Each structure stands twice: as C-alpha cells, then as structure tokens.
Amino acid sequence: MSxxxxxxxxxxxxxxxxxxxxIEPDTFLVDDDTAIASVIGTxxxxxxxxxxxxxxxxxxxxxxxxxxxx
Amino acid sequence: xxxxxxxxxITDPSLYLEGIPHERFAEMRNTPGIVWHPYNDGGxxxxxxxxxxxxxxxxxxxxxxxxxxxxxxxxxxDALEARRSLIDTDSPDHTRLRRLIARAFTPKNxxxxxxxxREITVDVLEEFMEKGSGDFVAEVAAPIxxxxxxxxxxxxxxxxxxxxxxSNYLVEGTGxxxxxxxxxxxxxxxxxxxxxxxxASHALFEYGEALGEQRRNEPxxxxxxxxxxxxxxxxxxxxxxxxxxxxxxxxxxGNETTRTALSHGAMALADHPDQWARVLADPELIDSATEEVxxxxxxxxxxxxxxxxxxxxxxxxxxxxxxxxxxxxxxxxDESEFENPFKFDVGREHNPHFxxxxxxxxxxxxxxxARLEIIVxxxxxxxxxxxxxxxxxxxxxxxxxVHGVLSVDMEVAK
Numbered sequence: 001m002s003x004x005x006x007x008x009x010x011x012x013x014x015x016x017x018x019x020x021x022x023i024e025p026d027t028f029l030v031d032d033d034t035a036i037a038s039v040i041g042t043x044x045x046x047x048x049x050x051x052x053x054x055x056x057x058x059x060x061x062x063x064x065x066x067x068x069x070x
Numbered sequence: 071x072x073x074x075x076x077x078x079x080i081t082d083p084s085l086y087l088e089g090i091p092h093e094r095f096a097e098m099r100n101t102p103g104i105v106w107h108p109y110n111d112g113g114x115x116x117x118x119x120x121x122x123x124x125x126x127x128x129x130x131x132x133x134x135x136x137x138x139x140x141x142x143x144x145x146x147x148d149a150l151e152a153r154r155s156l157i158d159t160d161s162p163d164h165t166r167l168r169r170l171i172a173r174a175f176t177p178k179n180x181x182x183x184x185x186x187x188r189e190i191t192v193d194v195l196e197e198f199m200e201k202g203s204g205d206f207v208a209e210v211a212a213p214i215x216x217x218x219x220x221x222x223x224x225x226x227x228x229x230x231x232x233x234x235x236x237s238n239y240l241v242e243g244t245g246x247x248x249x250x251x252x253x254x255x256x257x258x259x260x261x262x263x264x265x266x267x268x269x270a271s272h273a274l275f276e277y278g279e280a281l282g283e284q285r286r287n288e289p290x291x292x293x294x295x296x297x298x299x300x301x302x303x304x305x306x307x308x309x310x311x312x313x314x315x316x317x318x319x320x321x322x323x324g325n326e327t328t329r330t331a332l333s334h335g336a337m338a339l340a341d342h343p344d345q346w347a348r349v350l351a352d353p354e355l356i357d358s359a360t361e362e363v364x365x366x367x368x369x370x371x372x373x374x375x376x377x378x379x380x381x382x383x384x385x386x387x388x389x390x391x392x393x394x395x396x397x398x399x400x401x402x403x404d405e406s407e408f409e410n411p412f413k414f415d416v417g418r419e420h421n422p423h424f425x426x427x428x429x430x431x432x433x434x435x436x437x438x439x440a441r442l443e444i445i446v447x448x449x450x451x452x453x454x455x456x457x458x459x460x461x462x463x464x465x466x467x468x469x470x471x472v473h474g475v476l477s478v479d480m481e482v483a484k
Contacts (some may be wrong), residue, residue, distance in 0.1 A: 016172035035173035058433035
C-alpha cells in the first residue's frame with residue numbers, strides 16, 4: 001500500500017472552486033452554506049493522489065499536514 | 071528573442087473563420103522560450119504550452135488580471151474601473167467577490183438545477199427531432215444555456231426573448247463590427263465604459279438593476295436574490311457596480327460559452343461517428359466524453375495577464391508591465407500533455423484541459439453548470455439513440471477570443 005498523507009484546507013484561501021470535491025469526493029466536501037471546502041473522513045490520500053488534488057486546487061488552498069507539528 | 075514576422079497573425083479575427091490556426095500554434099509550442107507576438111502598436115508574450123499556461127494562471131501575484139485588461143487591448147483606467155467584474159480582479163478583491171457568489175455554483179447546489187436543465191434540454195431536443203433537421207446552433211445549442219441561466223437568475227419568462235436579443239448583441243461585440251447605434255436602448259454612457267463597448271450592456275445593466283431592486287423587496291429562490299442578499303461575515307456586500315457587472319457576466323458567460331461547447335460537441339460527435347457509437351454502447355463514457363467535448367471546443371481561446379514585476383518564463387525574460395496571453399486553444403492541443411491531442415477520444419483518461427482556465431484562481435465560476443448542460447444533452451441524445459449528421463459547413467465567428475459557431479446545419483440520422 002502506498003504511503004498516505006493527511007491533507008488540510010486553508011479556509012481563508014478557499015474560493016469554493018469545487019475541484020477537490022470533484023476529484024476526491026470521499027475526502028473533500030464544499031459546504032453548501034459557507035462555500036468553503038473541508039476535509040472529510042480520514043482526510044488522507046495516497047501521495048500521488050494528494051499531489052494531484054493539491055495541484056488542481058485553483059486557490060492553492062490544499063496542503064499536507066506536517067505530522068511533526070500536529 | 072523569437073519574433074513572429076511572416077507567420078499567420080494569430081490575432082487576426084478573420085483567420086478564425088477557417089477555424090483555430092492549429093499549425094501556427096504547434097510551431098509556437100515547439101519554439102524554445104516564449105514567442106513575442108506583435109499587436110497594434112506593441113505586442114504580447116504568446117504562451118502556447120500547457121505547462122507554461124498553468125504557471126501563468128497560478129501565479130496571480132506576478133501575472134495580474136487587474137492591470138490593463140484581460141483582453142488583448144488596454145482599457146483606460148476609468149473604463150477598466152466601470153467595467154470591472156470578477157474576471158478583472160486579483161485577490162483580495164477577487165477572493166471576496168468570488169466567495170460572495172460561489173455558494174450558488176458549488177457541485178451540489180448546481181445539481182439542484184438538474185431537473186430544470188433536463189426539462190429544457192428534452193423540450194429543445196424533441197422539437198429538433200420532430201423537425202428532423204435545421205441549424206443546430208439556433209435550435210439547440212443556443213436556447214439550452216440561455217433558458218437555463220435565465221431560469222436560474224429568476225428572469226420572468228416574458229422577458230426571456232428580450233434578454234436573448236441583448237445577449238446576442240454582446241456576442242457581436244466580441245468581433246470587430248457593431249450593428250447597434252451608440253444610443254440604442256436609450257444608452258447615454260460612453261461606449262468605452264461599457265462591457266464589449268456595446269449599448270446592449272447598458273440595457274442589461276438597467277434590466278439587472280430593476281430585477282435586483284424587485285428581489286430585494288420580494289426575495290425568491292433564485293440567483294438574483296442570492297446576489298442582492300450576498301453578504302460576507304464581515305458585513306461586506308456587492309457594490310452597485312459589482313452587482314451590475316456580475317449580472318452582466320452571468321448572462322454573457324452563461325450563454326455564449328456553453329453554446330459554443332454544445333455546438334462544437336455536436337459537430338465533433340457527428341464528424342466522429344465511431345466515438346458517438348462508443349458512448350451509445352456504454353453511456354458510462356458520458357463523463358469522459360463531456361471533458362473531451364470541453365477540451366475539443368475550447369470556447370474561450372485566450373485570456374491575458376499583465377506582469378507586475380520582471381520575471382522569467384520558460385527561460386525567456388519578461389519585463390514588468392508586459393502583456394502575457396495564455397492561449398488555451400493551444401494548451402488544449404499540447405502534445406507534451408495530451409496523448410494524441412488531435413484525436414477526439416471520448417474515453418480519454420488523462421484530460422486536464424484548460425477550457426475552464428489554466429488552473430489558477432480564475433477557474434470558471436460556472437464550470438459545474440456547463441458540465442451539467444453537456445452531460446444532460448449527451449444523456450438525452452443517448453437515451454433516444456439520436457445520432458446527428460452534419461449537412462453543411464459551420465459558419466464560424468470572426469473572433470480571436472471566442473471560438474464561436476454562428477450556425478451549422480445538422481440532421482437527425484435515420
């Protein structure tokens with residue numbers, strides 16, 4: 001199994017582009033009222049899929065949670 | 071510095087009457103660095119590769135949308151201010167404006183409109199099938215998106231015809247010639263202060279303001295109500311000018327671009343019957359077919375940015391205050407990103423097309439609505455086993471900005 005990384009959304013930067021929810025619907029959800037995305041479920045993805053969703057975010061609001069600082 | 075001198079001028083609107091100049095774009099993609107392209111008294115850096123387009127689109131601090139204009143020509147400061155919409159802003163203004171209205175366009179809130187989209191699509195499609203042939207643009211591709219956006223906005227049915235007429239004048243405004251006199255619709259504003267330099271914009275502003283006023287007093291479950299009620303946590307609201315320009319943007323963008331995608335989509339499916347046969351045999355391909363229709367059609371050919379500082383792109387030095395133009399039409403055929411880019415492939419797996427922008431903050435607000443409209447049209451065609459034949463050449467828009475199809479005759483295949 002490939003390594004999993006935990007992801008977070010910068011709620012100040014999010015513009016509700018919805019790309020994260022489209023690509024990874026089990027990991028991201030755009031709230032209908034606040035129009036801000038958040039991490040759902042385990043919030044973790046394999047490294048390659050995490051890289052893809054980070055790249056596709058138009059607001060560059062998704063990043064990997066640094067395990068040392070949590 | 072590589073300079074295009076004898077090569078076709080990719081800004082010449084008449085060039086696009088024959089379609090996108092793909093050969094010229096391929097040459098530019100294969101030229102090391104970024105090609106400088108003359109335009110009027112100056113010029114711009116023509117970004118034609120997928121990777122470079124993404125770099126420009128994502129770096130909004132260096133490549134600004136708020137300076138100069140997002141079209142090829144510059145606007146004077148007062149005109150830029152009067153015409154400013156979501157498209158011509160950088161953060162924090164862009165983030166603030168976008169968040170005020172983004173709620174209405176989230177994937178889930180767009181799915182709430184699926185029944186409406188389906189009803190309109192079935193209505194339009196069945197009428198076309200009954201007739202058996204006709205201009206696909208006028209009879210199918212144009213009515214679907216305009217009826218959908220007007221319904222979403224909450225425009226009363228009795229006014230739909232008037233707004234369609236105004237919207238068509240705007241489309242004309244993307245070309246070189248205008249058929250309207252400056253004082254049409256009672257306009258007294260200088261044309262250069264109006265979007266697309268069109269007096270029809272004045273009429274749209276007036277209509278939008280009257281409807282907004284009405285909804286402020288009597289709220290309904292529609293987008294105009296959402297817009298006039300939009301308020302951020304800190305009490306921030308849309309200004310009068312922001313509301314006007316946003317209403318205008320939604321009418322234009324919700325109409326012209328999806329019309330283009332549906333027109334090119336229908337042509338591509340008619341011209342590649344093997345690909346449509348794959349969809350008919352396996353409707354699960356509709357999602358990837360929709361993305362391929364989007365890549366293939368590239369409804370908006372380019373967007374411009376202006377550098378705020380000296381920078382370097384693909385090894386080319388670019389000065390501060392220079393125009394940088396992202397040619398999505400070229401990025402969507404970049405052979406280093408797409409396998410076999412000139413093949414229309416409804417099952418394409420890796421398809422990071424730039425038909426909704428180059429990956430940065432200005433990602434098309436209506437992306438999920440446009441997708442829904444294409445998906446529903448393909449679903450309803452597939453459900454009916456409807457195949458189309460093209461019976462004439464398309465009449466294309468003379469525009470270097472929108473990949474418009476003015477008309478194309480099609481018939482229901484027997």
